[in-house]
Amino acid sequence: MASSLTPRSPYQKKENLGNVRRGMGYSAPPRRNVLSAINNGGGANAEPAPSEAGSEAPAFEFSGREDVDRLLNEKMKGKSKNDYKGRTEQMSEYIKRLRACIRWLVELEDGYLAEQEKLRGQIDSDNARHAEFEAQLSGALEELKAANLEMTTRCDSLEESLNKEKADRLLAVESYEKEREERESAEASRDVLTVDLERVTHEAKRFSEQLKMVQDTNKRLQEYNSSLQQYNSNLQADTSKNGEIISKLQREKSAMMEAMTNLKDLNNSMKNQLDSSMSSQKEAIRVKEELRKEVECLRADLQQVREDRDQSVAQLNTLTAELATYSEQAKKSSKDSELLRIKAAAFEETCSSQQEQIETLQKQLAVATEKLKHADVTAIEAMTGYETQKETIKDLEERLAYAEFQIIEADKLRKKLHNTILELKGNIRVFCRVRPFLSDANSNGQEEAIISYPSSVENAGRGIDLMNQGQKCSFSYDKVFDHSASQDDVFVEMSQLVQSALDGYKVCIFAYGQTGSGKTYTMMGKPGRDQKGIIPRSLEQIFKTSQSLESQGWKYCMQVNAGNIQ
Ligand SMILES: Nc1ncnc2c1ncn2[C@@H]1O[C@H](COP(=O)(O)OP(=O)(O)OP(=O)(O)O)[C@@H](O)[C@H]1O
Incomplete structure (x- = not known):
């Protein structure tokens, strides 16, 4: 019995079970007092010990191995060899105690076996749980490896997109520099165009003044023609010839007027084109400024993305290190796995947000590229408009030169005709x-x-x-x-002579008559608008005509000498 009990010592089992219960978090069931049957002690669940051969069993208590050893080592005492009855009673008493001990041991073993079965079930369930947990951990590890691989691929693609964005940014900067140079050249051309426009405006003004002067001259010619018709009927043939010449002059004048109108229209259209070109250039400058700001924003965003990527790479490295550590510690701790899973989720969120940022940046870059293209188209249109305006200005300059040539020719013809008419009228x-x-x-x-x-x-x-x-x-x-x-009627005749003097011919007008006949009144007149005489009216005509002819390049030098012949 001793040899069969030694390998299954209840004390060792209790200690081991205690350890297992502590390790697995096992709560001990209510403990059964295995000695209660032997002791026949109280307790609500205690059953009466089986009686031996119908007699009432004595109370034997076994508190442990010591009691069993004591029972086994017990010797018969006090009885003689021939006292069989005493020895038999002692032996039967001993046998009862041995039976009680065996029952105690059997019950103890049954309790241990039941507890062992229960513990085996718990161990099996714990093993299954551990296996399931290990499978979950290995799955999580595989997922983390796949996520790590995907992150690495995504980082590579991010680097590629970053390099591409760098190249696009360089291209955008180059195109911006080019566009800036083109804008500067366009601005220089615009300045030249503005100067040309001012010059053309000045020429148009001068031309209008010349036209006005020609109109004045023509008016005087018409007036002179009417007076000429009244003056000499003998010169009617010459007058009709002169009328033809005058009608020719009128036709030329109307042609010049028409050319002037066209020139004015062209000038207005050119002004409008210049205004639209300036507004489009301002718009292009504004768009360029916006693009520059957007490029700066894109640069800042790119820098931010780069920093985020570096941070992500650092996080990835940290996570990889943590993952390695976690792989080693996965079997020991499940909390680290959860932590890593949370970190991986956070990292995925960061990556997805970075992906969204990259997509947003790509969209912004596409919009900026589209705007750059639009700015290029606008600059090309402005350049085309500028070329058209240049051609228009050149055409206007040619037409203006032709008109000036026509004016000079018409002026020469007018002078010739005028002085021919005066000669025909008589030099004196x-x-x-x-x-x-x-x-x-x-x-x-x-x-x-x-x-x-x-x-x-x-x-x-x-x-x-x-x-x-x-x-x-x-x-x-x-x-x-x-x-x-009236004084005006007299000066109408005299003004033709004044015009001859302005054309470069020598002219002399003097009054002759007796005292009080009206010489001074005719030559000088009296104060008052209608009372002015020939001299003030001639001076007015001289200064007015000389001022209008100065725009054509004529220069007049005037001297006045006053004398009185008695
Ligand atoms: N056409 C005219 N209509 C109205 N008043 C006139 C006219 N001509 C001359 N008179 C008047 O006659 C007066 C004499 O004229 P005025 O002094 O011009 O003569 P005169 O020839 O210059 O004389 P003198 O030789 O003495 O200087 C003035 O009062 C002037 O206002």
């Missing part, structure tokens, strides 16, 4: 102006009785008849101004 002409009778009551009616004007076609406007002592004296002049002729 004598006009007669009749002073009205001064306000005198006695003079009423005397004028009509003394002075009369012939109404014949031949002498109309040129003759005067005077009655002297009943005798009629007829006089004939180049022109006769009656008493009703």
Whole structure:
């Protein structure tokens, strides 16, 4: 019995079981007192010990191995060899105790076996749980390895996209520099164009002044023509020729007017084109400024992405190291696995957010590229508009030069015709102006009785008849101004001579007559707008015409000498 009990010592089992229970978190069931049957002790669940051969069993207590050893080592005492009855009773008592001991041991073994079965079940379930946990850990490890591989691939693709973005950024910077140079050249061209426009505007102004002067001249020519028709009927043939010349001049004038109108229209359209070009250039500059800001933002974003990528790589390295550590410690701790899983999830979130950032940056880059293309198209359109404007300006300059040439030619022709007409009228002409009778009551009616004007076609406007002592004296002049002729009527005739002087011919006008006949009044006039005489009106015409001709390049030097011949 001793040999069979030694390998299954209940004390050792209890200690081991205690360890297992502590390790597995096992809660001990209510402990059964295996000695209760032997002791026949109290307890609610205690059963009465089986009686031996129907007699009541004595109470034997076994508290442990010592009691068993004591029982086994017990010797018969006190009885003699022949006291069989005593020895038999002692032996039967011993046998009862041995049986009680065996029952105690059997019950103890049954309890141990049941507990052993229970512990085996627990161990099996723990082993299954451990195996399942190991499978989960190995799956998580595989997932982490796959995630690590995917992260590495994603990092490689991120690096590739970053390199591509760097190359695109360099291209964008180069195109920006190129566009900036083109913009500077366009601005320089715009300045030149502005100068040209100012010059053309100045030329157009000068041209309009010339046209106005030509119109004035033409007006005077028309007036002169009308006076010429009245003056000399003998020169009607020449007048008709001159009329043709004048109509030709008028046609030229109308052509010049039309050319001037076209030039004005062209000037306006060119101004509009220049304004639109300037506005498009401003728009292009604004777009370039926005693009520059966006490129700076993209640079900052790229820098941020690069830093995030470095941080991600560092995190990845850290995670890889942690993963290696975790692989070693996976069997020991499941908390690290959860932590790593959380970190991996966070890393995946970071990666997905970085991916979204990269996609956003790529979209922004695409938009910026589109804007750059749009800016290129705008710059090309501006350059095309500038070339068109240049051609228009060149065409306008040619037309202006042609118009100036036509004006100079027309002016030459006008001078020639004007002085031809004056020569035809006579280089020396004598006009007669009749002073009205001064306000005198006695003079009423005397004028009509003394002075009369012939109404014949031949002498109309040129003759005067005077009655002297009943005798009629007829006089004939180049022109006769009656008493009703105003200062302006007289100057209309004189202005043609003033124009000849302005054209470079020598002219002399002087008044002759007796005292009080009206010389001073005719030459100088009186204060008042309508009372001005020939001299102030001539000076006005001279200064006005010289100022208008200065724009054509003429320069006038004037001197005045005043003298009185008695
Ligand atoms: N066409 C005219 N209409 C109105 N008043 C006139 C006209 N001509 C001359 N008179 C007047 O006659 C007066 C004399 O004219 P004025 O002094 O011009 O003569 P004069 O020839 O210059 O004389 P003198 O030789 O003495 O200088 C002035 O009061 C002037 O205002």
